[in-house]
Amino acid sequence: MAYLLKMILESANRLNSSDYSSNSSSSSDMNSSDASDSDQIIVSSTGDFDRIPLDVFMQILKLLGPKEAAKLTVICKSWKLIVSDNMLWISYLQNQQDPWDSKFFAETNLRSGYPLRTYPSRMQSFMQIYGQRAQVPGAIIIDGGSGYCKFGWSKYDSPSGRAATFLEFGNIESPMYSRFRHFFATIYSRMQVKSTSQPTVVSIPITQYGNTQEDKTARRKLKEAIYSELFDMNVPSVCAVSQATLALFAARRTSGILVNIGFNQTSVVPILHGKIMHQVGVEVLGVGALKLTGYLREQMHQRNLNFSSLYTVRTLKENLCYVAIDYEEELRKDTEASYEVPVEGWYTLKQERFRTGEILFQPRIAGLSDKGLHQAVALCIENCHDAGLTPDDSWFTTVVLAGGTACLPGVVERLDKELHLLLPPAISNGIRVIPPPYGADSAWYGAKLLSNLSTFPDSWCIKKKDFRPKSRRNFLW
Numbered sequence: 001m002a003y004l005l006k007m008i009l010e011s012a013n014r015l016n017s018s019d020y021s022s023n024s025s026s027s028s029d030m031n032s033s034d035a036s037d038s039d040q041i042i043v044s045s046t047g048d049f050d051r052i053p054l055d056v057f058m059q060i061l062k063l064l065g066p067k068e069a070a071k072l073t074v075i076c077k078s079w080k081l082i083v084s085d086n087m088l089w090i091s092y093l094q095n096q097q098d099p100w101d102s103k104f105f106a107e108t109n110l111r112s113g114y115p116l117r118t119y120p121s122r123m124q125s126f127m128q129i130y131g132q133r134a135q136v137p138g139a140i141i142i143d144g145g146s147g148y149c150k151f152g153w154s155k156y157d158s159p160s161g162r163a164a165t166f167l168e169f170g171n172i173e174s175p176m177y178s179r180f181r182h183f184f185a186t187i188y189s190r191m192q193v194k195s196t197s198q199p200t201v202v203s204i205p206i207t208q209y210g211n212t213q214e215d216k217t218a219r220r221k222l223k224e225a226i227y228s229e230l231f232d233m234n235v236p237s238v239c240a241v242s243q244a245t246l247a248l249f250a251a252r253r254t255s256g257i258l259v260n261i262g263f264n265q266t267s268v269v270p271i272l273h274g275k276i277m278h279q280v281g282v283e284v285l286g287v288g289a290l291k292l293t294g295y296l297r298e299q300m301h302q303r304n305l306n307f308s309s310l311y312t313v314r315t316l317k318e319n320l321c322y323v324a325i326d327y328e329e330e331l332r333k334d335t336e337a338s339y340e341v342p343v344e345g346w347y348t349l350k351q352e353r354f355r356t357g358e359i360l361f362q363p364r365i366a367g368l369s370d371k372g373l374h375q376a377v378a379l380c381i382e383n384c385h386d387a388g389l390t391p392d393d394s395w396f397t398t399v400v401l402a403g404g405t406a407c408l409p410g411v412v413e414r415l416d417k418e419l420h421l422l423l424p425p426a427i428s429n430g431i432r433v434i435p436p437p438y439g440a441d442s443a444w445y446g447a448k449l450l451s452n453l454s455t456f457p458d459s460w461c462i463k464k465k466d467f468r469p470k471s472r473r474n475f476l477w
């Protein structure tokens, strides 16, 4: 094997250093090569290598790695055909750190930007895609949740920082220019990057849900404010996409119902081909992470369980609480369990463990008048059905959860069960509830998919010179 590798490399190097070398830089080859465009050298075989079975040949190429393999395309047409094999480049992409499924989803569904177009009829070869991805500059990703902001560099595995939005930046749900500026400037400074250095991808909060002209104007202004502020900071190109859409992309879907159990509220968002269907209706519930923490705190007070900060309550919620599949039955069980909170010590919870999450489905337990989560999702599904936007119903039968609270054990199963009970079988049979793809960081990961696309930034970002706000600076906030 080592001998074969050596022979291949030698023959490639010989040819690379001869006449062909002028146009053989590995990355440009990868970008420009196409199985049909090498007319200069027409050789019908790979010479002595013809005797090697193709699968062995492929194994050798896999061992050589993408850089060396790319050089081999200049040897002759036969080599080029073999080396351009999609499966070979797929295997190189699979060997990289990000999950292959997500990369494949992104390259086949998100390459075009809006409007989304699904390939692969006009798909480029994976060799070209590999080369283009290698050259993508990457981006700063900022997902400014109303409770917690997640930020980081798109080429990293996960967000490099998280910050409590309400403590550090004020409430960005009422975004004034100065708040935006302070918010973005703080993040760039935390990341120790210049705003001018990279494109920035920002999640747009799920606000202004309605379909009135006022709602549309408010949404447009919010988006324009984000772009304006970042361009004022000389960010070279900017992409702002809804937090809900990004979370759906993270689940490798472009259509479905995205249920974000957020910090202050829960939003049920119908999305078709990456666009929020405001005309169908976004359902909003006043129950979110903060209410769950508050309700657990109340129950702990009632049982005289002392704690010095809300951090303790939150930690217990995240580590002991769950959602029961059958609430009444759970009340009859012994559900006692303990957890040690650093510094504070051991705590034992009983029914609080499942009563806390139950307010998602029965808000009245905590004195709230909202609909239950399952009722809001069922209503959204029925609205999608009635709207008849597509010939079949498949787009809205996938329900994707997002947000930290959606990580509570049992939420997926309970929602699935309740939806099957509420909806007629004709609709409920196809329903599938999907857990949050990356927990509280789902939107951040959706933005990461966009930022590493072979077509990024051109397909998704706007450059400063192309930005034409309708009402620059003339905003209400």
Ligand SMILES: Nc1ncnc2c1ncn2[C@@H]1O[C@H](COP(=O)(O)OP(=O)(O)OP(=O)(O)O)[C@@H](O)[C@H]1O
Residues within 6 Å of the ligand: 144, 145, 146, 147, 148, 149, 205, 260, 261, 262, 263, 264, 265, 289, 290, 293, 314, 317, 318, 319, 402, 403, 404, 405, 406, 407, 408, 409, 439, 440
């Ligand atoms: N495993 C878990 N179980 C239960 N709750 C969790 C878990 N992980 C995180 N959370 C809760 O999720 C909340 C933060 O959620 P998230 O980061 O999705 O909010 P956000 O993005 O700021 O909200 P929004 O979507 O409204 O902007 C916190 O209250 C945290 O306690």
